[in-house]
Amino acid sequence: MVESLDLFPLFLSLKVATAATVLAALIGIPIAYYLSRSHGKVADFIDALTTLPVILPPTVLGYYLLVLLGRKSIIGEFLEKTFGITIVFTPFGAVLAAFVVAVPFLIKSARAAFASIDPNLIRAAKVLGRSDINIFFVVIFPLSWRGVASGIMLVFARALGDFGATLMVAGNIPNETLTMPVAIYDALLAGNHRLANVLVIIMTSVSVLLLYMMRRIEKRMVRGDGAHAARKH
Amino acid sequence: MLHVNIKKTFPHFLLDVSFTVEKGITAILGPSGSGKSLTLQCLAGLETPDEGIITLNDRPFFDAGQGVNIKPRERKIGYMFQNYALFPHLTVKQNIAFGLKGKPKAEVEEKVEKMLKNMELERYGDRYPAELSGGQQQRVALARALIIEPDVLLLDEPLSAVDPSMKETLEQQLLTFIDKHFSGVVLLVTHNLEEADRLCDRWIIYHNGSVIQLGAKEEILARPVNVPVARMLGYKNIFPVANIRPVDQGVIAVVGDSELFMKATSPSSFDFVAIHYDHLMFVENECVNTFDYDIVQTKTRMNVVEAILETKHFQLQVKVPRKEWSSFGQTKKKIHLPPEHLFFLEK
Numbered sequence: 203m204v205e206s207l208d209l210f211p212l213f214l215s216l217k218v219a220t221a222a223t224v225l226a227a228l229i230g231i232p233i234a235y236y237l238s239r240s241h242g243k244v245a246d247f248i249d250a251l252t253t254l255p256v257i258l259p260p261t262v263l264g265y266y267l268l269v270l271l272g273r274k275s276i277i278g279e280f281l282e283k284t285f286g287i288t289i290v291f292t293p294f295g296a297v298l299a300a301f302v303v304a305v306p307f308l309i310k311s312a313r314a315a316f317a318s319i320d321p322n323l324i325r326a327a328k329v330l331g332r333s334d335i336n337i338f339f340v341v342i343f344p345l346s347w348r349g350v351a352s353g354i355m356l357v358f359a360r361a362l363g364d365f366g367a368t369l370m371v372a373g374n375i376p377n378e379t380l381t382m383p384v385a386i387y388d389a390l391l392a393g394n395h396r397l398a399n400v401l402v403i404i405m406t407s408v409s410v411l412l413l414y415m416m417r418r419i420e421k422r423m424v425r426g427d428g429a430h431a432a433r434k435h
Numbered sequence: 436m437l438h439v440n441i442k443k444t445f446p447h448f449l450l451d452v453s454f455t456v457e458k459g460i461t462a463i464l465g466p467s468g469s470g471k472s473l474t475l476q477c478l479a480g481l482e483t484p485d486e487g488i489i490t491l492n493d494r495p496f497f498d499a500g501q502g503v504n505i506k507p508r509e510r511k512i513g514y515m516f517q518n519y520a521l522f523p524h525l526t527v528k529q530n531i532a533f534g535l536k537g538k539p540k541a542e543v544e545e546k547v548e549k550m551l552k553n554m555e556l557e558r559y560g561d562r563y564p565a566e567l568s569g570g571q572q573q574r575v576a577l578a579r580a581l582i583i584e585p586d587v588l589l590l591d592e593p594l595s596a597v598d599p600s601m602k603e604t605l606e607q608q609l610l611t612f613i614d615k616h617f618s619g620v621v622l623l624v625t626h627n628l629e630e631a632d633r634l635c636d637r638w639i640i641y642h643n644g645s646v647i648q649l650g651a652k653e654e655i656l657a658r659p660v661n662v663p664v665a666r667m668l669g670y671k672n673i674f675p676v677a678n679i680r681p682v683d684q685g686v687i688a689v690v691g692d693s694e695l696f697m698k699a700t701s702p703s704s705f706d707f708v709a710i711h712y713d714h715l716m717f718v719e720n721e722c723v724n725t726f727d728y729d730i731v732q733t734k735t736r737m738n739v740v741e742a743i744l745e746t747k748h749f750q751l752q753v754k755v756p757r758k759e760w761s762s763f764g765q766t767k768k769k770i771h772l773p774p775e776h777l778f779f780l781e782k
Contacts, residue, residue, distance in 0.1 A: 322520035329479050330534035330583065331508035344524045 207397060210377050211385035212404060218293060218368075218381055219361040222300035226357045229301075230308040231350060235342075237309070238316035256306045263302055264370020271298065271371075289371070296372035296379055300361035307360055308353040315349020316342065352416045359412045363405065437587055437620045441477055441487035441497070450474065450484075450644040460613070460621040462631035465641025466667070471624040472517070474641075475589045478622070479514050480507035491586055491620075513585030513617075517592040519576035521564040527551075527575050528560040534583040546582055553616055554578045569597055570605050577612055588613070590623040594630055606633055628668065640664050657711075661781040665709050671752035673709040676779070685774060693748035696723045698774040706782040712754045714776035717769070724772040744770060 233252060237245055255263055271278045271289040281287045289295045319342060327337045365383040372379040374388055382401050389398040440453040450470040463471045476482040478489060480496065483504060489497040496505050521530050528547055535543045551557050554574040564572055573593065580588060590609075597605050613621060625631050631638060632652065639649040648660045659665040665673055678689040681701050688695045688708050695708060718725060726746035733742045740760040744751045751770060 320518070320520060322516040322518070323522060325476070325479075325481050326514065326516055326520040326522075326579075327533070328481060328507045329510075329512055329514045330579070331536060332533075333508075336536075341522060 207400060208376075211380050211382045211401065214293065214296075214380065215362055215382035218296045218300055219358050221297045222304060222361040223354060223358045225297065225301045226305040226308050226361075227354055230305045230353075230357070231312055234309045234312035234350075234353075235316055238313045252306050252309050254306075255302055260303060260364065260366025260368075261370055264299060264367040267295070267299060267302065267367065267371045271295070291371075291373045291375065291379060293372065293379055296368050296381055299367035299371040300364045303364045303367050304357040304360035307356040308350075311353030311356060312346070312350045315346035315353075318349070319345050348419050348422065352419050355412045355416050355419075359409050362408060436492055437478075437622075438488070438490045439474070439478065441474075441484035441489060443473070443477065443482065443484045448644055450477075452641070452644070452646045453487075454639050454646055454649055456620055456622065456637070456639075458618065458620055459637065460610075460623055460635045461637040461639060462635035463622060463624045463639045463641055464628065464631045464667070465626065467626055469641040470644040471626075471641050472591050475514070475591055475622065475624055478587070478589060479512045480505060480510050511583060511585050513580035513583065513588040515576045515580050515588070515590045515593055518596045519564075519572050521572060521575055521579070523564055526561050526563055527556060527567070530564065530575055531578045531582055533579060550578045550582050554612065569601060570608060573597075573605055573609065574612065577609070581616055586619050588617055588619065588621045590621065592624055592626070594625075594627075603633075606630065610634060640667070642667075658778055659709070659780060662707060665780055670709050670711060672712060672715070673707050673780070674749055676705050676708055679705055688777070688779075691748040693726070693746075695772060695777055696774045697777040697779075699778060702779045704781060705779045707780050708777050709780055710772055710777050712752055714773055715751060715753050716771040716773060718771045719769065721769070722771065724774060724777075725769050726772075727768060728770050746770070 233248065237249055237252075268290060269275065271281075273279065273282060273288060273290060278289060281289065287294060289298060323341055323345070324337055327341050332340065363383055364381075365387070368381055369384050372381070374380050374384045380388070382405060386398050386401045386405070389395075389401065436455060436457055438455045441450070443450045448468075448470070450473055452470065452474060463474065465471050473482060477484050478496070484497065484499065486499040487497070488495065488499070491510075495501070495503045496510055497503060522533065525533070528551070531550055532543050532547045535546060538546075547560075551560055554577065556571065556574055556578065559567060559571060559575075564575065567575065593609055594602055594606060623631075623635055625634075636652050637650065638652050638655050640647050640655065642663050648655055648664050655664070656668055659668055659670065662673060674690045676688045676690060679701060680687045680689070682696070685696055685698045686701050688697055688705070690708065697708065726748070728744040728746045728751070731743040731745045731750065733740055735741075735757065738757055739754045740757055742753050742755065742760075744753060753770075
């Protein structure tokens with residue numbers, strides 16, 4: 203019985219969520235940092251744009267991605283001709299869909315963490331002779347990493363669970379682009395309740411574990427940094 | 436000697452200040468939002484003025500005309516921030532050593548040890564700021580600012596975070612440690628009159644982004660130049676002047692229907708006359724500037740009685756020690772405004 207379980211969707215989902223999380227960290231953290239420092243019109247616009255995926259239905263997001271990155275689109279054609287990468291109906295598409303859906307959570311959480319740092323700490327560091335880069339690693343990062351880490355976990359959880367946008371952009375090709383949430387849907391439609399149950403339990407366990415870890419991290423964040431180990435500077 | 440002459444424009448605010456200060460502690464005193472902290476940030480290079488110059492002992496920090504703008508880290512400024520801004524994730528030692536990055540390890544250790552000793556923090560080197568009392572945090576902040584051997588020390592509201600019961604102790608502590616370990620220019624920003632009074636002999640008065648008066652404390656207290664300054668210093672008896680008339684040995688100022696004789700020269704412009712309540716005198720005999728009064732209102736405070744008196748022409752506010760208030764009420768029914776303590780001020 204057990205051998206008949208196809209766990210490909212589980213591994214694909216983990217890979218896709220990991221890739222989307224890395225992408226989100228690389229792009230989301232700098233944006234969050236920028237938003238925490240700026241309050242102009244441009245910042246407001248970027249803020250609105252990066253919050254949009256939370257509000258829009260995943261199908262609408264998926265549709266935009268299809269239009270933007272499809273094989274006939276400018277970007278899609280460019281990627282295919284120069285790098286031989288096709289986005290639509292490939293695992294790349296799944297990664298992009300998961301990234302777009304999940305990155306707002308990281309931006310929000312990291313931005314709040316950066317913004318909660320007393321600007322006088324940064325001023326003090328400047329007056330005491332430190333460069334901006336040094337200040338980021340010695341002051342800003344040590345004081346905000348918990349917020350950023352919690353955002354990264356949230357992104358992973360959200361990326362792991364994406365259904366709508368992934369289905370639109372990557373489809374549900376078995377052993378190719380079939381991620382866990384889509385596989386659950388397919389399994390239910392096909393009457394394979396056992397597979398659906400197993401996948402649902404796995405998804406739930408991973409999500410609960412992530413939320414629990416986030417809670418632990420945030421709790422320490424509230425308690426303050428007074429007790430934690432000395433940091434090199 | 437620190438010379439500042441800068442302008443910086445914001446959508447709803449203009450900072451336009453100019454002053455020169457010598458060694459010793461000078462207060463920048465003014466209401467919130469008058470540009471005090473902004474001035475300190477310009478001095479430290481954290482904000483860039485639109486125009487003007489900043490020089491310290493002939494060393495230019497900033498000169499818009501010459502395109503000079505020295506980076507904050509090269510200005511060697513000791514800056515104690517509001518609420519101290521100690522790094523919460525670093526120990527006391529690490530906080531104090533923060534400005535010594537790049538120096539040889541042995542030298543850093545030696546300097547930090549010496550500073551811990553100077554600031555009486557020897558036992559707290561490995562603690563975190565959150566584990567210290569307010570007074571200890573203040574000393575860590577001072578140590579961190581002084582360890583780079585600055586030429587100027589900037590103190591931004593150094594006592595605003597302090598519990599009122601501890602305030603005078605910490606004021607005294609701050610003064611003592613600065614006296615002992617620093618001999619350059621000190622600028623202390625505050626909105627608190629008593630604090631400026633206790634800590635500084637020289638004042639720069641700020642209002643809406645400009646310097647309206649500067650000089651020795653006593654001079655400013657005795658002769659504020661305009662109504663906002665006078666109000667800030669606690670003046671209550673300020674009267675609009677309708678006209679003036681020079682007379683022998685002084686000026687007559689027409690206030691409402693009455694005339695006040697002043698031992699002053701005729702000013703080029705006149706808007707108001709003022710007198711401090713300390714200088715009002717209760718008298719029995721008729722003489723110049725003496726008026727009958729009725730008591731309109733009295734408020735009894737801990738040590739003084741504050742009363743509003745009404746003469747035929749104007750109201751006066753007086754503060755009288757509680758003990759004295761009860762004794763003169765029966766006999767002395769006139770109030771005297773001594774001519775030498777009346778002065779003109781602008782609106």
